[in-house]
Amino acid sequence: MSHHIIEVNDLHYTYPDGTSALSGISFRITHGESVAIVGANAAGKSTLLLHLNGFITPNIGKIRIGDFSLTKKTLPMIRRTLGMVFQDPDDQLFMPTIYDDVAFGPINLGLSKEDVHNKVLDALSSVGILHLKDRPPYRLSGGERRAAAIATVIAMSPDILVMDEPTSNLDPKSRRNLIELLKTFKHTKIIATHDLDMAVDLCERVIVMHNGKIVADGSIMEIFQNDSILFSSHLEKPLRMQGCPKCQNSFIEK
Amino acid sequence: MAKISSALFDIGYIDTLSRQNSLIHGIDTRVKVLTTLVFLITIVSFKTHEISSLFPFFIYPVFLIILADLPFSYFVRKIIIVSPFAVLIGILNPFIDQTIVLYIGKIGISGGLISFFNILLRFILTVLSALILVATSGFNNICIALEKLYVPKMLVIQLLFIYRYLFVLIKEASQMSKGRKLRTFNGKGMGIKVYASLIGHLLLRALNRAQRIHMAMLSRGFDGEIRTASNMKFDKKSFLFFILWSIVFLIMRIYNLPQIVGYFVVIILK
Numbered sequence: 001m002s003h004h005i006i007e008v009n010d011l012h013y014t015y016p017d018g019t020s021a022l023s024g025i026s027f028r029i030t031h032g033e034s035v036a037i038v039g040a041n042a043a044g045k046s047t048l049l050l051h052l053n054g055f056i057t058p059n060i061g062k063i064r065i066g067d068f069s070l071t072k073k074t075l076p077m078i079r080r081t082l083g084m085v086f087q088d089p090d091d092q093l094f095m096p097t098i099y100d101d102v103a104f105g106p107i108n109l110g111l112s113k114e115d116v117h118n119k120v121l122d123a124l125s126s127v128g129i130l131h132l133k134d135r136p137p138y139r140l141s142g143g144e145r146r147a148a149a150i151a152t153v154i155a156m157s158p159d160i161l162v163m164d165e166p167t168s169n170l171d172p173k174s175r176r177n178l179i180e181l182l183k184t185f186k187h188t189k190i191i192a193t194h195d196l197d198m199a200v201d202l203c204e205r206v207i208v209m210h211n212g213k214i215v216a217d218g219s220i221m222e223i224f225q226n227d228s229i230l231f232s233s234h235l236e237k238p239l240r241m242q243g244c245p246k247c248q249n250s251f252i253e254k
Numbered sequence: 255m256a257k258i259s260s261a262l263f264d265i266g267y268i269d270t271l272s273r274q275n276s277l278i279h280g281i282d283t284r285v286k287v288l289t290t291l292v293f294l295i296t297i298v299s300f301k302t303h304e305i306s307s308l309f310p311f312f313i314y315p316v317f318l319i320i321l322a323d324l325p326f327s328y329f330v331r332k333i334i335i336v337s338p339f340a341v342l343i344g345i346l347n348p349f350i351d352q353t354i355v356l357y358i359g360k361i362g363i364s365g366g367l368i369s370f371f372n373i374l375l376r377f378i379l380t381v382l383s384a385l386i387l388v389a390t391s392g393f394n395n396i397c398i399a400l401e402k403l404y405v406p407k408m409l410v411i412q413l414l415f416i417y418r419y420l421f422v423l424i425k426e427a428s429q430m431s432k433g434r435k436l437r438t439f440n441g442k443g444m445g446i447k448v449y450a451s452l453i454g455h456l457l458l459r460a461l462n463r464a465q466r467i468h469m470a471m472l473s474r475g476f477d478g479e480i481r482t483a484s485n486m487k488f489d490k491k492s493f494l495f496f497i498l499w500s501i502v503f504l505i506m507r508i509y510n511l512p513q514i515v516g517y518f519v520v521i522i523l524k
Contacts (some may be wrong), residue, residue, distance in 0.1 A: 057471050073496050083501070084473045091466040096414060100482055106473030107482075111304035136269070136394070139362040156474060 004031035004066060004159045004188045005018030006052065006082075011061035012049060019117075021047040023212045025061070029205075034189040036199035036220065039121035040165035040234030045192040048209070049164055052190070053084050066159070080109070083158030083187075089145035089166045093137035096128070100146050101137065105156040124148075127181060145179070160188040167195045196224065196238040208233050266418065268385070271324060272392035283399040285389045290387045295505045297379050301303040302369045303355075307510040310375065313500065322390050331383055340377035344370040346459050374419035393417050398482055411480050422463070427456055483524035 009023040021044045029035050037045050038229050050056045051063060054075045066081055068074040086092045095101040106116045111177040124130040137145060141245065146166065167175045167184070169185065179201050193199055199206060199220060206223050208216040210233040216223050223229060224241055237243075272279070278286075293314060300308060319326055351366035388396065394414065400411040430452055438444050467478075505511075 021421065050469075053469075053473055055472075079473050079475065082473075084470075085464060086470055088466070091463060093472045094418055094471065095469050095482070096418065103475075103482075104471075104480075105474035108477065121297070139266075141432070151475065 005064070006031065006066075006160065006188070006190070007062075007064040008048075008051075009062045009064075010144055011048070011050065011051060011063070012059045013056060013061075014059055015047075021212055022051075022058075023213070025214055027207060027214065029188060032186065032188055033178065033205060034191070034203040036196075036203040036206045037190060037192040037209060038194070038196060038199060038206060038217075038233075038235060043233070044212040045139060045209055045211040045214075046164060049084070049162055049192055051191070052162055053079060053082055060090065066173055072240065079240065080156060080157055082160045082162055083153035083156055085153050085163040085166060087168060089142075089149040090137070092149040092152060093145065095137075097134055097136055098140070098151075099133040101148065102133075102152050102155045105152060109156065110171070119157075120153045121194045123151040126154060126175075126184075141174075143170050143171065143177065146170060146174070151183070154185075158187065160190065161185060165191050165194070167190060167198050179194075196235065197240060199236050200240065208235070210234070232251045260487075268389050271328075271389040272395075274323060276322045276390075278297070278318055278390045278490070281390075282486055283484060284403055284488070285492040285496045286387055287389050287396060291384050292500050292503055293383050293477075294380055296413050296507045297376050299309050300372070300376065300496065300506065302372055303365065303374065305368060305371055306512040307506070308379065309480075309505075310374070310506045310511045311379055313385055313410050314503075318386050318390065324386065324389055329382060329385055333378055334387055337377070338379060340374055344373035347373070353374050360415070369475045399486065402486060407479070414480075419460075419463070423456070423460060426459060427472060430456065461490070 002010045006027075006029040008028070010025050011022050011096060013022040025044075025048060037048065039045055047056065049056055052065070054070055063070040065078045066241055068077055093101050095104055099120055102120045103116050106119045110163060111119065118134070121130065124133055127150050129144055129147045129151065132140060132144060132148070137148065150166075167178060170178060175195075175198070179198055182191075182202055191199065191202060191204065203220055205218065206216070206220040206224060207214055208229060215233050216226070216229050224238055227237070229235075293311075298309060315329075317326075320394070321327065347370040348364055348366035351369065352364045354362035355365045355368060356363050391399070394417065397410050397414045397417070400413075402405060432454065434443065434448060
């Protein structure tokens, strides 16, 4: 299934104000992979994600999503394949009610009324908030809002899920629920995050970015054991991989 | 700051009211919008010296408030809050027009005073009916109803977005204001200069957010048109509501009911 592949080739991008954000990013993510993109603030994670969906056109470099290379012409197709969950759910939930919001995408795809209705109900129950369907977004808690934002994307049946900081601003239980939820999704996943423990839970592979470059790309367990990479890219070992403060044993065998 | 947050709470409250289940809430929103429109046009069409014939019109808001189980005091408070606008418009009338047009006992009432009261009455009736419309239908439903009534889509979408992001904007503004307040002492730093930059930042933030929202819309196939999935049903009950009230408004507009009642009372007393 070649259509779940993401290929990025030598991506360069400098913002109009002269800030260089990406300088030479290349990677290839294949079908069914879950990849965490980690790095310090302003390492270029968000800029990279915006490229994948065609919101930013690279200065140099090429992006291929599935069978299409990213151009103006293929943009609608690509936006359908690649579902993007934004960091702030308020940006994503712009319709009067949750139902309308989740229906927004499917309606735009031109589905029939009945199909739209089924898709919405499916998406809402898959994230466990079917009972909230008639509520306006500003009446929801942070965790519920996040789930709703994910439902809006799921309803488009994308092949690839791209998420920017999915666990930010969530209380521990909502965070755990979200992780369990994301585990059930079979999509190819790309998750930009500072929550390294969540990354360990969900991803087998990690891409470490620093100053617009890829510093490391590989197995998450190996890279998160490498102190020098973590230190130089302003990261810390995930808590569970650090020694227990009492007995000095790590929860995960080295 | 407290004011900003409580304003937010207040908007939320009228939203809660609109989520009740009552006979009035169940009526098609389009019908309620149209009925309110007929009501407003009738009220506005009155001449500036009518007072007595305006009173029967209170039957409409009072009827709705009772049937829809709305808190009366809430509306009174709302009307008092916006009343300065109406008072300002009419306040000069008693001074401009001082010709005495009628006597109550020995006290002469000037034409200006009457037109002042006329403005107040019409203000109360119109604002009350509009508030009740929102409290029985919900702002979003009204927008969708407007769209179904062929109001330009652009306008409706603007209204929907304003309402949706009002809450976010108020939250951001109150947080900024809190941040400033915590670092101002003895009134220093509360000046207009700081205020200006605060507003400026709010604008920039809003612009940024607008851009992000646009991105979110684009990634879900937005092509310049917003389509909603909601259905509204136009039933017999709604149809009756509109026809009956329109007839009642028309009768109250043509005949001065209090005058007629008074006339009969006088005849009976004789």
